[in-house]
Amino acid sequence: MTLLFYLAGAIAILATFAVIVQTNIVHALLYLILSLLAVAAIFYVLGAPFAAVLEAIVYAGAILVLFLFVIMMLNLGQHTRDQEKGWLTGRMFLAPGVMSALLLGQLLNVLSQVDQDMAVTRVGVMEVSALLFGPYVLAVELASILLLAGLVSAYHLAKR
Amino acid sequence: METIPVEHGFILAGILFCLGLIGVLTRRNVVFVLMSLEIMLNASGLAFIVAAARWEHAEGQVMFLMILTLAAAEVAVGLGLIIQMFRQFQTVDINVLSEMKG
Numbered sequence: 001m002t003l004l005f006y007l008a009g010a011i012a013i014l015a016t017f018a019v020i021v022q023t024n025i026v027h028a029l030l031y032l033i034l035s036l037l038a039v040a041a042i043f044y045v046l047g048a049p050f051a052a053v054l055e056a057i058v059y060a061g062a063i064l065v066l067f068l069f070v071i072m073m074l075n076l077g078q079h080t081r082d083q084e085k086g087w088l089t090g091r092m093f094l095a096p097g098v099m100s101a102l103l104l105g106q107l108l109n110v111l112s113q114v115d116q117d118m119a120v121t122r123v124g125v126m127e128v129s130a131l132l133f134g135p136y137v138l139a140v141e142l143a144s145i146l147l148l149a150g151l152v153s154a155y156h157l158a159k160r
Numbered sequence: 161m162e163t164i165p166v167e168h169g170f171i172l173a174g175i176l177f178c179l180g181l182i183g184v185l186t187r188r189n190v191v192f193v194l195m196s197l198e199i200m201l202n203a204s205g206l207a208f209i210v211a212a213a214r215w216e217h218a219e220g221q222v223m224f225l226m227i228l229t230l231a232a233a234e235v236a237v238g239l240g241l242i243i244q245m246f247r248q249f250q251t252v253d254i255n256v257l258s259e260m261k262g
Contacts, residue, residue, distance in 0.1 A: 020183035096185035100178040127218040150233030157240030
């Protein structure tokens with residue numbers, strides 16, 4: 001299980017890196033699906049099977065299919081790919097890369113003081129649902145209102 | 161019982177978040193920017209799951225579900241905006257949207 005964690009982590013990092021340097025939009029989307037599935041595997045290793053299944057269904061399934069439909073509707077083609085190649089020079093990555101590296105270095109510095117192992121305990125669907133429909137029922141209702149608002153506004157925005 | 165160092169999980173979440181941040185800062189194609197935002201949201205969800213595994217609470221997974229809902233709503237609205245932008249300007253270049261010149 002420990003090996004699976006590191007393997008899936010390496011796949012997630014490599015696939016995410018491929019997403020941000022990719023010029024072809026559909027290829028980037030496929031790499032993003034790979035990255036999300038690797039993260040789902042990590043969730044499973046960390047003892048959260050419910051979150052893993054939701055990650056695979058909602059993220060890799062629903063959200064990225066939505067992306068794919070929009071890319072099909074936009075029909076960007078070769079012109080955008082060439083434009084993207086022109087924009088994406090190595091110099092573009094310099095300043096954001098340095099800034100993000102500084103941020104990550106700070107994060108690593110803070111995390112190096114934490115030195116604890118986590119025993120992987122399974123937290124199943126039952127515990128999560130008991131919490132969702134017990135103390136957090138208001139949050140679930142608010143999430144449904146958020147989704148309804150998102151639905152209405154997406155319909156309104158995409159309407160001709 | 162096998163154990164995984166908790167900081168490795170947080171480091172992974174941090175690396176994914178920073179990659180998403182680089183994507184948001186470098187790309188000019190608005191679809192790529194939205195995808196990088198998804199990467200960042202997903203990384204924060206991973207951090208919540210790692211914390212849930214460390215402190216053996218289900219609350220982290222509840223927070224992950226909230227992040228998932230937020231990401232779904234955000235993507236729906238964002239893609240609607242992208243479609244509207246493409247109709248008005250016939251491009252996905254984010255620099256076109258600089259009319260306000262703040």
